[in-house]
Amino acid sequence: MSTSDKYCVIMAGGIGSRFWPLSTQKFPKQFQDILGTGRTMIQQTYDRISKLIPKENIFVITNKEYVDLSVEQLPEVPVENIVGEPLLKNTAACNLYMANKISEINPNATMVVLPADHLILKENIFLEKLDLAFELAAKNEYLVTLGITPTRPDTGYGYIQFVDHKDSDYFKVKTFTEKPILEIAKTFLESGDFLWNAGIFIWNVQSIHHAFELYLSDMVQEFTMCDYNANNEKDCIELIYPKVQKISIDNGILEKAQNVYVIPADLGWSDLGTWTSIYENSGKDENLNSQNTKNILSYRSTGNIIHQKNKQKAMVIDGLENYIVVDTDNVLLICPRENDQLIKEFVLDIKNLKKGENYI
Known part of the structure; x- marks a missing residue:
C-alpha cells in the first residue's frame, strides 16, 4: 500500500471526433501512437506522471467500452484502478466520482486530474509545476490549474484570465472564457494576463468535495448512495449515472468558485485535438x-x-x-x-x- 498522499486521475473517455477518421468510437485517439513514438498517448501520459506518483496511486477513468483497452495498454496500473463510466456525462461527474473513490482510500489525498491525450514536450518543467501545485493544494483550500503560456491567438482553446501580482509563481483566477472569436483572442494575447486552459487540475479531495457541495449539490446527493470500495460499486454507478447532470467541471465548478488559482507554465504543450x-x-x-x-x-x-x-x-x-x-x-x-x-x-x-x- 502506498504511503504517498499524491494521486492521479487520467481522463481517457473521449472519442476524439475532431481527429476522425483515424480516431473512431471503437479506437479513439488516446489509445493510438499518433506521432510515431512507439507509445500511445495514454501510455505517454502514464510514463510522464509515474515519475511523480506511485503506480498504485494512478487511476484511469474512461468509458466502460474502453476499460479492457486501458488495461491492455497500461499493465502497470492495478486493474481495480481502471474505472469505466456507463455514460458520457462530461467532466464534472467523473471528477466527483474519482474524488469520492480516492477519498475512501485516503481522506488526505491530493490529486491531479489530467487528459490522456495531450502532448507535453518540456516534461521536467511539467513535473516542477505539478510539485508546486501539489504543495499549494495540500496546504490550502485551493482549486489549482496549470495555465499554458499562449503562443498565438488560438480560437480552439479556452482561456484563463488571472489577477496579476508581480514576482509570484501562481495567481488567483479572475475569469474563464471558452473558445473566443479571433478578434477577442488577439486582445487576450496582447493583454498578457491570459493563459490557455489545458484542463489539468490539482486539488485536495476535501477541497473539491466542498466545491461540489456549494455548486453542484444535486450531483453530490446522487453519488452519496454509492460505496466506492464495495462489490456493488459498479451496479450503483450504473443506476445513478442516467440521473446525473451532464456538465463540465469548468462550467459547473471553476467558473463559479472564488478559490481557483493558476500556475503559468511553458510546457511545449498541445492538446493534439486536430x-x-x-x-x-x-x-x-x-x-x-x-x-x-x-x-x-x-x-x-x-x-x-x-x-x-x-x-x-x-x-x-x-x-x-x-x-x-x-x-x-x-x-x-x-x-x-x-x-x-x-x-x-x-x-x-x-x-x-x-x-x-x-x-x-
Missing part, C-alpha cells in the same frame, strides 16, 4: 509535408499532412497545398487544413449515410 495540431508537432520533409510512411510520393505539393493506415499501400499526391489526406480501411478524408474544425460536422453527416455507424 489534424493541424498533429501537423505542427510532427516531422516534415523538405516541402513541409508531414507523412507517416515512406510509400507516399508527392509532386508540387507543400504543407500537407498525409496519413495512411495501410503502410504497404502506395500513394501519389500531386498539386495539393495545405491539405489533410487521411486514408483508413473504410474512409478517405481530403480536406483543407484550414477547415479541420469542420471535421466534427463531417462525422455528424456521415452518421446519416446508409450504415453510417460503420464509418465512425
